[in-house]
Amino acid sequence: MAVEAARSLPGVLKQLRTLLEPLRKEEPLPPQTAVGFFTDTSLCIGCKACEIACKQWNQLPAREPVWAGTSYDNTRELNAINWRHVLFIERLGRHEEGSHAGGGTAGTVAAPTELPFFNPDRWLMLSDVCKHCAHAPCLEACPTGAIIRTEFDTVYVQQDVCNGCGYCVVACPFGVIARDALGGTARKCTLCYDRLKDGLEPACAKVCPTDSIVFGPVDQLRQQAEARLTQLHERGLREARLYGADDTILEGGLHAFFLLLDEPAVYNLPERPSRPSRHVLPASFWTALAALALGLFGIFSFRRR
Amino acid sequence: MQPERQSFSAWLATGQALAQRLRQISRATGWMDLLAVLSTGYHPDPEREQQEPTYYDYPALKEPVWRWEIVWYFFLGGLAAGCYFIASLAALFGGPEDRATRRAGYYLSLLALLPCPLLLIKDLGRPERFLNMLRMFKVRSPMSMGVWCLVSFSFFSGLSALIQAARDHWLGHWWGAHWLARLPQRLLALPGMALALFLGGYTGVLLATTSIPLWSRSKMLGAVFISSAISTSSALITFVLRLSAAPAAALHKLERLEWGALLSEQLALLAFLRGSGRAARVLVGHGPAEHGPRFWRFVAIGGLLLPWLLQTRLLLSRRTHSEADTDGMASQRPEQKRVSLSSLWLSLLVLIGGYFLRRTIIEAGHHSSRDARTTLWHARAAR
Numbered sequence: 249m250a251v252e253a254a255r256s257l258p259g260v261l262k263q264l265r266t267l268l269e270p271l272r273k274e275e276p277l278p279p280q281t282a283v284g285f286f287t288d289t290s291l292c293i294g295c296k297a298c299e300i301a302c303k304q305w306n307q308l309p310a311r312e313p314v315w316a317g318t319s320y321d322n323t324r325e326l327n328a329i330n331w332r333h334v335l336f337i338e339r340l341g342r343h344e345e346g347s348h349a350g351g352g353t354a355g356t357v358a359a360p361t362e363l364p365f366f367n368p369d370r371w372l373m374l375s376d377v378c379k380h381c382a383h384a385p386c387l388e389a390c391p392t393g394a395i396i397r398t399e400f401d402t403v404y405v406q407q408d409v410c411n412g413c414g415y416c417v418v419a420c421p422f423g424v425i426a427r428d429a430l431g432g433t434a435r436k437c438t439l440c441y442d443r444l445k446d447g448l449e450p451a452c453a454k455v456c457p458t459d460s461i462v463f464g465p466v467d468q469l470r471q472q473a474e475a476r477l478t479q480l481h482e483r484g485l486r487e488a489r490l491y492g493a494d495d496t497i498l499e500g501g502l503h504a505f506f507l508l509l510d511e512p513a514v515y516n517l518p519e520r521p522s523r524p525s526r527h528v529l530p531a532s533f534w535t536a537l538a539a540l541a542l543g544l545f546g547i548f549s550f551r552r553r
Numbered sequence: 554m555q556p557e558r559q560s561f562s563a564w565l566a567t568g569q570a571l572a573q574r575l576r577q578i579s580r581a582t583g584w585m586d587l588l589a590v591l592s593t594g595y596h597p598d599p600e601r602e603q604q605e606p607t608y609y610d611y612p613a614l615k616e617p618v619w620r621w622e623i624v625w626y627f628f629l630g631g632l633a634a635g636c637y638f639i640a641s642l643a644a645l646f647g648g649p650e651d652r653a654t655r656r657a658g659y660y661l662s663l664l665a666l667l668p669c670p671l672l673l674i675k676d677l678g679r680p681e682r683f684l685n686m687l688r689m690f691k692v693r694s695p696m697s698m699g700v701w702c703l704v705s706f707s708f709f710s711g712l713s714a715l716i717q718a719a720r721d722h723w724l725g726h727w728w729g730a731h732w733l734a735r736l737p738q739r740l741l742a743l744p745g746m747a748l749a750l751f752l753g754g755y756t757g758v759l760l761a762t763t764s765i766p767l768w769s770r771s772k773m774l775g776a777v778f779i780s781s782a783i784s785t786s787s788a789l790i791t792f793v794l795r796l797s798a799a800p801a802a803a804l805h806k807l808e809r810l811e812w813g814a815l816l817s818e819q820l821a822l823l824a825f826l827r828g829s830g831r832a833a834r835v836l837v838g839h840g841p842a843e844h845g846p847r848f849w850r851f852v853a854i855g856g857l858l859l860p861w862l863l864q865t866r867l868l869l870s871r872r873t874h875s876e877a878d879t880d881g882m883a884s885q886r887p888e889q890k891r892v893s894l895s896s897l898w899l900s901l902l903v904l905i906g907g908y909f910l911r912r913t914i915i916e917a918g919h920h921s922s923r924d925a926r927t928t929l930w931h932a933r934a935a936r
């Protein structure tokens with residue numbers, strides 16, 4: 249008996265410590281330069297190497313293949329096990345229609361030489377990923393503090409803290425983060441936090457054969473994006489635009505931003521999403537107003553016979 | 554006995570006729586379309602919507618993971634908050650005739666509160682980690698604030714109910730019970746009431762602080778939920794008091810409060826629908842992925858407008874009665890019986906409406922997240 253108790257006491261203590269572990273406040277690590285992605289869709293060839301590299305590096309399970317029936321894109325969405333997703337927008341017939349929303353297609357038809365790989369009037373591709381927002385709604389919503397900003401200024405979900413409440417899932421304006429049915433926690437791109445710690449570039453950027461996905465310090469990437477945009481505009485690709493490279497989206501921009509060849513909605517990207525944490529004040533104001541009115545009415549009801 | 558049974562069968566017959574008529578009306582969906590357009594101010598234009606670009610209509614947002622547990626939590630949490638609020642009003646401002654209201658309110662508040670933490674824990678992806686919620690105190694995150702509010706409100710609700718039980722001699726006659734009974738229940742009521750109002754309203758603020766178009770476009774959901782918390786709670790307390798033959802004066806006060814809460818709920822709901830415009834279509838329309846049939850039948854008309862109108866009539870007739878005969882005991886007796894049956898129904902309608910309000914808003918939120926066109930419109934159109 250005594251021996252058993254002696255043996256189990258340290259065990260109990262250890263268990264207690266792991267139980268209390270999430271409560272310990274850790275000193276933040278010294279900040280490094282903010283890094284992110286510049287995804288240039290004019291270079292993407294839709295090879296999906298990034299999807300595969302991400303799955304391999306992060307040991308994410310594969311799903312039973314399902315034919316989407318709409319395009320070559322059978323991944324269809326970012327979710328708890330797809331952290332990169334290559335959109336494949338087929339626009340065969342867009343030429344003939346002419347009257348398509350956005351109208352001015354006829355004037356901006358790209359001659360084959362403008363882009364080396366494809367004609368944006370036929371196909372558009374984009375390798376979608378978590379945007380690592382400068383003011384991340386998922387992080388702002390998280391009640392457990394599982395979602396943190398790392399020393400690289402990226403947004404990271406601590407899997408041992410997340411309890412799967414699902415608030416980040418509805419907070420993200422891009423439909424990125426998802427709750428896993430298997431693990432029960434919220435998961436998304438980590439910007440290869442483990443690789444960054446070892447001074448390696450993220451798996452998807454490393455593997456991208458056309459350098460459509462560029463990894464680097466955010467400031468530098470923004471300059472590079474501007475330069476590329478000017479170049480494309482000079483070549484006559486008027487539709488080209490940057491998405492999330494400046495500070496307008498979510499009041500601070502995105503650390504993973506894009507060069508698009510059409511309006512954001514074509515890629516299912518919200519044009520000017522609102523930042524959910526900005527809703528707290530107005531919503532509370534109206535609630536408090538209603539509560540005040542009801543309180544006064546209640547006092548009145550109970551005082552008068 | 555005889556006349557009462559007759560009146561009951563007559564009442565049943567009119568009810569059936571009414572249901573028949575309602576079924577006829579509701580089979581034609583034109584009225585719902587009209588209401589949907591009027592309430593949201595949005596004329597659907599399928600052709601133009603079809604022109605808007607999206608990526609194969611794949612959802613642009615993730616679907617919420619919240620299901621029936623959250624619907625029941627919102628409903629019961631609202632009841633717990635509202636009952637506490639009303640009981641405290643009765644304790645602070647009421648007279649001796651309101652003692653029954655206070656008792657019922659404090660007990661019902663605790664009863665409604667008990668399942669809430671269980672529902673919330675069950676809803677988590679990793680229920681065993683529910684305590685991680687208490688690692689943080691985050692003013693920007695309504696869920697974090699809500700958890701803290703729930704924890705502290707439980708203390709007040711539990712203690713107030715205990716004091717009530719001690720005063721009602723349910724806890725026996727030992728020193729602990731005497732000590733409890735002497736605690737200042739009315740002093741507890743002040744902070745408790747503030748927390749109760751927070752608990753009743755934060756759920757709406759929580760939904761508004763997301764990216765789901767239906768929940769977040771207009772910022773009125775909190776006002777809707779707090780009003781509904783109080784209307785459903787006064788309906789519940791009235792229901793219980795009526796069964797236990799409470800004084801008419803106490804019931805009268807509750808009815809008046811319910812009337813006011815129903816009015817404020819209707820106004821808030823209207824402001825919510827107007828402010829949401831196209832985003833609310835999924836709640837009020839009658840398409841395959843839209844929740845209008847349930848919303849209009851059980852919430853807007855059956856759970857709000859109809860009970861409110863009935864309540865108005867009841868209050869008006871009460872007033873003329875009480876003016877006609879001041880003591881009125883003898884003459885009111887037989888009539889009181891009939892009124893009470895219909896007012897039991899009235900309370901039930903309000904309670905059912907409150908439940909379906911939460912349910913349709915949560916379920917329509919799921920559909921709202923799947924609708925890429927409205928999501929992208931929501932992010933494009935000026936707010």
Ligand code: SF4
Pocket residue numbers: 378379380381384385386387403419420421422423424425436
């Ligand atoms: S894109 Fe979504 S998941 Fe990624 S940081 Fe922004 S809010 Fe969070």
Ligand code: SF4
Pocket residue numbers: 301302303305306331332377436437438439440450451452453
């Ligand atoms: S950074 Fe890493 S985790 Fe994120 S998408 Fe790329 S490979 Fe996946």
